[in-house]
Amino acid sequence: MGLFRSILLSVSFIFLIFTPKLTNGILKRCFVCRSRGELGSCKDPFTVNVTQIDLEKGVEAVPCASGWCGKLLETENPLKEEYGVATERMCLRRGPSDSEDRCAYVKWNFRRVLMCFCRGDLCNASNRLTVNLPVLLTSCILTRLILRFL
DSSP states (O other): OHHHHHHHHHHHHHHHHHHHHHHHTSOEEEEEEEEETTBSSOSSSOOOOGGGGGGSTTOEEEEETTOEEEEEEEOSOTTTTOOOSEEEEEEOSSOOTTOOOEEEEEEETTEEEEEEEEESTTGGGOSSOOOOHHHHHHHHHHHHHHHHHO
């Protein structure tokens, strides 16, 4: 029984160390679309998910080599800060220099816009945190096994 426990702990430890490296190598996708005003499906709240992507005109889920997705919100009057006149979701060539997910006001084509950056598969759908479900489930199962045999 002691040998089995040692093997199980070793496998769990190796899995937890190497899992982030394995999942980082998987190609990430981003939603790509543009909406103006009430027209289109790209605006917030964004209700499209990957299973409905073929049904939505003008919305795609494209592979993104950098792994960084973006969402850009334009306004007609930046003084009022009423964003949402135009919404664009995209794949970015590269992420921010500090590699942090965030939203910030930036200059884009000589206009002040609100731009959000995120890294992850289809992360530019909303502001919610995405969870890697297979890794979460495997970690829960391994933890349960370890606790059962301790």
